[in-house]
Amino acid sequence: CLSGTRTNVISAIVTWAVGGAQLCNPQSYLHMLDPRKQMLWICGVAGSGKSSIAMSVGRALDDLHMLGSYYAFSATNQASLNPSNLFSTISIHLVKEYPWLQPVLINILADCSARKRESTNPAVQLETFLLPLLNALSSSTSPKHTVLVIDALDE
Incomplete structure (x- = not known):
């Protein structure tokens, strides 16, 4: 603004x-x-x-220091319009923002099947990657909230 x-x-x-x-x-x-x-x-x-x-x-x-991820769908960025990039990108943002989540993601990758690891289905990505990371965040002792901003869903 x-x-x-x-x-x-x-x-x-x-x-x-x-x-x-x-x-x-x-x-x-x-x-x-x-x-x-x-x-x-x-x-x-x-x-x-x-x-x-x-x-x-x-x-x-x-x-x-409360922004976990900002993801904007954009007509000028074709990759951002692909729904299969949403949850994987947010997961990467979270691991970059909170480096202590990296071992959590490594364990997730080690424990899940190749089919799930390579899935481009947003529902599978949400369940396999993002929700476990968010659960780890909610279990942390940090007093701050973590906010995910997703913009322009209508693009």
Whole structure:
């Protein structure tokens, strides 16, 4: 977002992500789906600034060392449009952000079949790679939340 714009929305999302407060809906296009699932959905018409908000929130969370991954589907980047790249890329981002997860991923790779290791099916990748990494993160003693930002699902 341009400096000074959408500050209420960005602040509300970052505060919610940090765990500081329940998200008050400052704009009608923010929907917290289920607070127990800790998921926020930003929706709106094309060109309404959703990606700008997501990028600004991602930057703010990165500054707070809480951004586990930022993935944006982009019409100008064909690789990003391939759904089979989503969870594998997020898994790589998590291991880069949290190097202590590397042995967890190595164990996952060692324990799973070649078929699962080489699968391009997003559901298999989610179950095989990402969920175990997220479970390891949630079991860690870190007091901070880890946030995954996925932008432009409609691309």
